[in-house]
Amino acid sequence: MGSLAVTSKLAHRGIQCDFLCKRCEMAEETINHALFECTHSQKIWELSDIPTAIGSFPLTSEFSNLDYLYWRLPSNLDGGEKTFSYAWILWFIWKDRNKKVFKGLQSEPRDILNHALSEKLMWEEAQLDPIETSSTTETLERPVQSIRCRIDGSWKNSDPTMGIGWWCFQGNDQTILLGAKCLRRYPSPLHSEMEALIWAMKNILSRGIDCQVFESDCSELVSMIHSPDEWPAFSNLLDEFGFLRLSFPFFSLSLISHLCNVQADCLARSSRLLFSEVTFVNSTPPNWATNQGITFDNSNLQTMLSSN
Known part of the structure; x- marks a missing residue:
């Protein structure tokens, strides 16, 4: 010292x-x-x-x-x-x-x-072994999933709004669907991360996309999903998450680095800067997204939708 x-x-x-x-x-x-x-x-x-x-x-x-x-x-x-x-x-x-x-x-x-x-x-x-959450018993064998969804939230104390974004894709960069939303600022950055996860789950379920693997660069969100009883201040959002999770045969939320989450981060940050409530869901990013140098390849979209 x-x-x-x-x-x-x-x-x-x-x-x-x-x-x-x-x-x-x-x-x-x-x-x-x-x-x-x-x-x-x-x-x-x-x-x-x-x-x-x-x-x-x-x-x-x-x-x-x-x-x-x-x-x-x-x-x-x-x-x-x-x-x-x-x-x-x-x-x-x-x-x-x-x-x-x-x-x-x-x-x-x-x-x-x-x-x-x-x-x-x-x-x-x-320091711990990786933990994977699942809504099924351990005797069931988890299927190999090539479809993943990455989520992110953008929150700043000085802004009246926050942004959330998610990117559902196959392989390395073949976009299936993505979402970006600007909404009023919630109490904390962690609220924005949780809201992004819930919104992504709703859209994936409503469109019948076979995605059960979610990824986030927010360690607090992963910790909260793994140990919900330790986060009483988020009980309402956790209840909504728990209800949605029942609709997934398998579910996992993994921690990734911020560098691996640039697409969802781009969607969330650019949404926050709109300062008005906007919702966007499509196979290509909105024209107001600050996605210079970030690719959203949607060449596989039609194949994936037709298989569902």
Whole structure:
């Protein structure tokens, strides 16, 4: 902790530099200020599930704050799971600080927190064997599926609307059907991801497409589908998902990288920027989609529809 290259440490080592914090420009950048006292950092801690209160956390000493995080958090905090999220939050606060210092860029506190918790979940999932959800008994053999559907949501706190998108395809890039929708902003980014999954399932069922494999780059969504009882705030959406899932002989939701999800991401982001409620479902992307360099090959559409 003492080796973090904040400006006060650099000045102490004889390096000429500006003492002020580059994010808030209101105080000298000490280690404690950068991680806990800067207004930008404080907002991140306030948005997290870690209790903050005057006189208990955060304090004016990084050692007192670390003592609180390591030893004094309530033992029943979210079943004990999120008592370790502070390590990821600290790391992403520091990464955002460096991005501001070296690139002049700064993310929103909510985005920093979501990124930290998402990376935490991905790391935890990487330690486990892959889990596949299925609505059938384990004695049934799961058929090989060449048709997949990738989903994504685009949510920004400063925008009144959000975008959701999904891309149903065969092979690597043969489009069967895709959807893009702009709708009023829901409470969180995870709500947009869940809404994208539900909307994709509805369209696939209504058109009789034999797709039972879904993919998302949102680790929180995958975790929620695997352990729905741990997400009571999403009970209404999970109930709707559970009802739709009964119509799928088999169902799986897998985690993929963001780089593999560019088509659904393109549809979701471009929809959000419309700022008016629009719904689009077709075999080719809408002309307002910002899909430069992203391919939506629909050459296999007629063959697939005729086989259904």
